[in-house]
Amino acid sequence: MRSPSRDSHGDATPASARELIIPAGRHPVPTQTRLRTRRVPVAMYVAALLVLPALIVAGFMSAGLWATKGTSITAQAGSGTGSGTGSGESSAEDGTGDVAPAAPADVRGSMTVKEVADAFPPLTAAQILTQFKAPPNTPGTTQLKDLVEASDGMDIPALRIWIQTQLKPQT
Amino acid sequence: MTAPEEGTGGSLSAADVRVRVPRRPASWGSKVRWTRHAIQGAVVAVVGWQAVGHVTSGGESAEAWCPLGGFESLWTLITTGRTVPHVHTSSLVLSVTVLVLALVGRGFFCGWLCPMGTVQEMVHAAGRAVTDRVPPLRRLRRRLERRAGTGRWARIDQSLRWGRWVVLAWAIIGGAVTGTMVFREADPWIALLLVAEFEFSLAFVVLIATLVLALVIERPFCRYACPLGAVQALAGKLSPIAVQRDASACLDCDLCNQACPMAIPVNTRTRVTDTSCTGCLECVGACPSKNGLAVTLAMPNFRSRVATTTGTESDRQTESELEIAR
Numbered sequence: 064m065r066s067p068s069r070d071s072h073g074d075a076t077p078a079s080a081r082e083l084i085i086p087a088g089r090h091p092v093p094t095q096t097r098l099r100t101r102r103v104p105v106a107m108y109v110a111a112l113l114v115l116p117a118l119i120v121a122g123f124m125s126a127g128l129w130a131t132k133g134t135s136i137t138a139q140a141g142s143g144t145g146s147g148t149g150s151g152e153s154s155a156e157d158g159t160g161d162v163a164p165a166a167p168a169d170v171r172g173s174m175t176v177k178e179v180a181d182a183f184p185p186l187t188a189a190q191i192l193t194q195f196k197a198p199p200n201t202p203g204t205t206q207l208k209d210l211v212e213a214s215d216g217m218d219i220p221a222l223r224i225w226i227q228t229q230l231k232p233q234t
Numbered sequence: 235m236t237a238p239e240e241g242t243g244g245s246l247s248a249a250d251v252r253v254r255v256p257r258r259p260a261s262w263g264s265k266v267r268w269t270r271h272a273i274q275g276a277v278v279a280v281v282g283w284q285a286v287g288h289v290t291s292g293g294e295s296a297e298a299w300c301p302l303g304g305f306e307s308l309w310t311l312i313t314t315g316r317t318v319p320h321v322h323t324s325s326l327v328l329s330v331t332v333l334v335l336a337l338v339g340r341g342f343f344c345g346w347l348c349p350m351g352t353v354q355e356m357v358h359a360a361g362r363a364v365t366d367r368v369p370p371l372r373r374l375r376r377r378l379e380r381r382a383g384t385g386r387w388a389r390i391d392q393s394l395r396w397g398r399w400v401v402l403a404w405a406i407i408g409g410a411v412t413g414t415m416v417f418r419e420a421d422p423w424i425a426l427l428l429v430a431e432f433e434f435s436l437a438f439v440v441l442i443a444t445l446v447l448a449l450v451i452e453r454p455f456c457r458y459a460c461p462l463g464a465v466q467a468l469a470g471k472l473s474p475i476a477v478q479r480d481a482s483a484c485l486d487c488d489l490c491n492q493a494c495p496m497a498i499p500v501n502t503r504t505r506v507t508d509t510s511c512t513g514c515l516e517c518v519g520a521c522p523s524k525n526g527l528a529v530t531l532a533m534p535n536f537r538s539r540v541a542t543t544t545g546t547e548s549d550r551q552t553e554s555e556l557e558i559a560r
Contacts, residue, residue, distance in 0.1 A: 098505070100478055100530040105266060105515060108475070108529045109346070112339040113273070116331045116347075123327040130323040131298035168316060173295075219319070 167226040172208030172219050179207065183226055194225055255483040256524040263519025270345070270514060274352040281349050285427045296427050298322045302405070302462045304329025306417060309410030318414055332462070336469035340476060344456060344463055345512030350423045351456055354448040355495070361449035378450065382497070391497065394458045395510065402461035422455060452495040457510065467509035474532040477506040477518055483525035490527060493520035500527070 123129050170179055180188040180203070188203050195210040195217050211218050284296040297303075303325035307317040317326065335343050344351055365371040381387050401417065408416030418424055422441035440459075447454035456463050479490075479500065490500035493516040498508045500517045521527040 098532040100505075100532050103475065103529045103531050105518070105529055108339070109269065109273075112335065112342045112346070115338060116335055116343075119331045119334060120327060123330075128323055129327055131295070168314075171319060 167223045167230070170207070170219060170223050170226065172206065172211060174207055175204050176201070176207065176210070177203035179226070183230060186226065186229055190229075191222070194222060255485070255526070258522060258524040258526075260522075263516075263521075266515050266519045273346050274349075274355070277347050278349045278352050281427075288427075297424060298324045299328065300325055300423065301328035301332040302417070302421075303415060305462070305465055306405050306409035306415050308406065310413055318409060320415055320418060332466065333469050336466035337472055338475065339513060340470035340473040340507075341463075341466060341510075341512040341514075343466060344460075345514030348456075348462075350426075350460070351453055351512070353426065354444065354453045354455060357445050357448040358450075358452050358495075375450070391457075397458040398460055398464040398467070401459050402464040405461045417461060452497075453512075456512065457496060463510075470509070470511075471507070475513075476530060476532070477511070477513075477515070477527055478530040479503055479506070479527050480525050483523045485523055485526065487522065489520040489522065490517035493517050505530070505532075 120129070167183070176188045176191050180186055180191055189199055192199060192201050192210070195214040197205075197210050197213065201210075207219060207222065281296050281299060284299065288295045297320060303317075303321035304327075307321040307326070310316060310318050311326070317323075332343050362375075365375045382391070405415075405417035408414075418437070420436045420440050422437060422444045425435065425437035425441040440455075444455045444459075451457070477500070481504070484501060486501060488501060491498075494500055495514060495516060496508070496510040496512060498506060498511060498517075500506055506517070515529070518527045518529065
């Protein structure tokens, strides 16, 4: 909470005066600090601290480490360098889209049925839809989280376990 | 600039010294404040556009722009190389960004960029606008403001400020143990982002409580519960930038204290290094004395353990004149 007088310089000096007077009885003592300090112009302070985060984010973006949808950072890095971790392949060239899961633990609700099916052969989209008891004609572009909402009890952790069990015989 | 004047009795004793100090232009504070509000508005607009796009066209979630997720996901990331659900690489990048920003500029993110802080400021401003127009409410608010900084209320305020550290510990440890974002369930920012997909939840209750409290208290969530603010407070302890008060130019007028949204007693500090400082510069803008408060950069001092502030040439001149006056 602050006082309503915050906008006014509540001293007795006329507004036109260019100087203020420290009241009698106060003790004007220069500030003592163990630090050597230098004034920073406010404009420079604000500009520098606005540019700094922009540069950091731009740096990470140019390094391919920026995704607003996606999965583990290892899979992200793998697809970014082109070496890949198994099936790590970006579904969006600009680096802002989902990254294909490298392991069942990387499966997220934001991924589509097709992305998961492509990442874990020989699983098919139809098998995944069956797990969610979704109609077989459901588009492959449907996000898993939408299937979770429509399903009765099936969720992402359960899907990860199911994928793991399906892959086990091959590994 | 600084000239000793004779006291009322005509003799020059230490108690009667009157010193002239340069006045800061009255509009300076307004310029800083409106610059800050413009930047805050731009950030809110970008995040709002993102949130609306997510709801209407299924675009990427504004949640991906939340830096807290990176800190919550830290242990899982170190141990497994994966992030917890709802955390994307963008969150990790923003976590690093916020950390660097705090190391350099202390609470700058909170005061100038954080959209949750902006929303609270907007609600508080709306509350003030209403109470200013309704006399009984105005009297009540002034009575509360008089009591706020003293006695029991001050002790309650100080005690509640420990809440940030508790919430931070809960978010980090909970995230490490469960592998999920435990704080997400109570995060008012998430509730605000997903307000269109309304769901009655703990986060929604916290959001409502925050907004109601924001009517009478400035930035209640930032003061008492924000884990991201707590992370920045820790990193900000290493920051070389801080608002510094020059006691020789301080009028002791209390305007800086009244202006501070986090209720920091600025006029009792030499450097405002409080963990709750948001770097909003409201105190600097409110200070009528040109040299009373300023943003300063601390540098290593190898010459002396205790040294007088070295600012501009005029500051040094001020000090020598004060020496003579005394």
